[in-house]
Amino acid sequence: MRFEGTQDYVATEDLRVAVNAAIALERPLLVKGEPGTGKTVLAIEVAKALGAPLIEWHIKSTTKAAQGLYEYDAVSRLRDGQMGDERAKDVSNYIKKGKLWEAFTAKERPILLIDEIDKADIEFPNDLLQELDRMEFYVYETDETIKAKQRPIVIITSNNEKELPDAFLRRCFFHFIKFPDEQTMNEIIEVHYPGIKKKLVSEALTTFYSMREVPGMKKKPSTSELLDWLKLLMNEDIDLETLKEQNPDKLTPPLHGALLKNEQDVALFERLAFLSRRENTPRRGPSG
Template sequence: MAFKGTENYIASEELQLAVNAAVQLQRPLLVKGEPGTGKTQLAEEIAQAMDAPLIQWHIKSTTKAQQGLYEYDAVSRLRDSQLGDDRVHDIGNYIKRGKLWEAFASEKRAVLLIDEIDKADIEFPNDLLVELDRMEFHVYETGETIRAENRPIVIITSNNEKELPDAFLRRCFFHYINFPDYDTLKAIVDVHHPGVQTELVRNALEIFFDIREVRGLKKRPSTSELIDWLKLLVSDELSADQLRDGEFKQALPPLFGALIKNEQDVHLLERLAFMSRRKDG
């Protein structure tokens, strides 16, 4: 079954091709792009479109590759042995399955999301090379080998915080999600906010893109922040005229806290608005 996006997710033709190519090649799909461009949501929508269980592994700076396979709780076993618990005779009682194990053991073909892999230690991707390539791993404590009953669809996201090893990249199909253009972004807005006044959406998008083009911004607003901003504009019943009159070149747009997330960028836009007023005056 080919992935073509969903009712809630506008996937470009290039992204659709990348997803389907990765599935066909049985390779992990490595997805990069600006924060807020829908990398994590992509895995959720693929699972929905293919009626597959979604298994999510959100990576932190302290995450180790072994945790994705399994963890052996030796401390609990020692404690139980001291208490005379019969569970201690079966070491399997102290093996905690990781997300890869869950995906490998799934009765239906699963979608496995390894989210923000670049947050982990630089050796983390290399430590998963064999397991993701062969779709199996060994549990040393029990002597069993865990093999994927149904090879999962693996989606890996990265925000480019660290360079990923070449050996890992060679095993992935890569796709970079470009920031949506005006028409694509309007289609995304229509999905999340159907029926919103056309002129309000047009004015909001113009301001949004104007802000993104400001030089020196520490963090440009993302798609998800635009969706939140529009939700607030609609709930506050702001008209298209009110939004246009608050164009950031003359003053910061209403409810700008949904778009601008740090004080440096607020001060930058305030300076630009001040300089624009002086020039017009």
């Protein structure tokens, strides 16, 4: 099983190498990078390219590792037992399978996405170590061991919001998705908007990369936000001259709401625009 990218996803050579290395080693692939660089989409495209089923586990701050195995609803069983429901006699009726259980028992070798693992408690990764290593876990309520029929391809994403434990990192193959350079970004744009005007893209990319270099930004615009911005520029038929007249280092570009996602960054660009106007305003000489 080898991943070579898809027609909908531009995978750089180093990313393809990382995916295939993780598959060969049968280790989880830990993918880090800025938000909006395609980490989650990678798992979707790997599944598509390999013709494998995709099981997605999106992590929240309240997610516990045990939920990936199973959850036992003791309260419902007690209530049903008090009501005389026959279902209460079988404990398996009250066990909800988690995403790891689904992956371990899938008929075909699946892609298991554990998305944004750094959102969870710091102990979350450590609590999954044994299950990901041994590819099995024990269900106390039914006295059974769930073993993986085949080892799933595990892709784990992180936005680097918190450090992951060393013991967990040792068990993963790591890859950091670098922010795309202009050539790669052009390829990505062409995939999403075939035949888009080259001059518009060139001018938009100049503005976009200049914005990312402005010091003091709280959140730099990402690839996905650039794609949204280009779509708006096309929909609103923004002409090239309007885009050109903006100085990306000092002025807020048209439809900037697609690129700037918090009030601090909007205020930063408005302040820069104000300073630019003040610098460019001709000064009056002394009267008389």
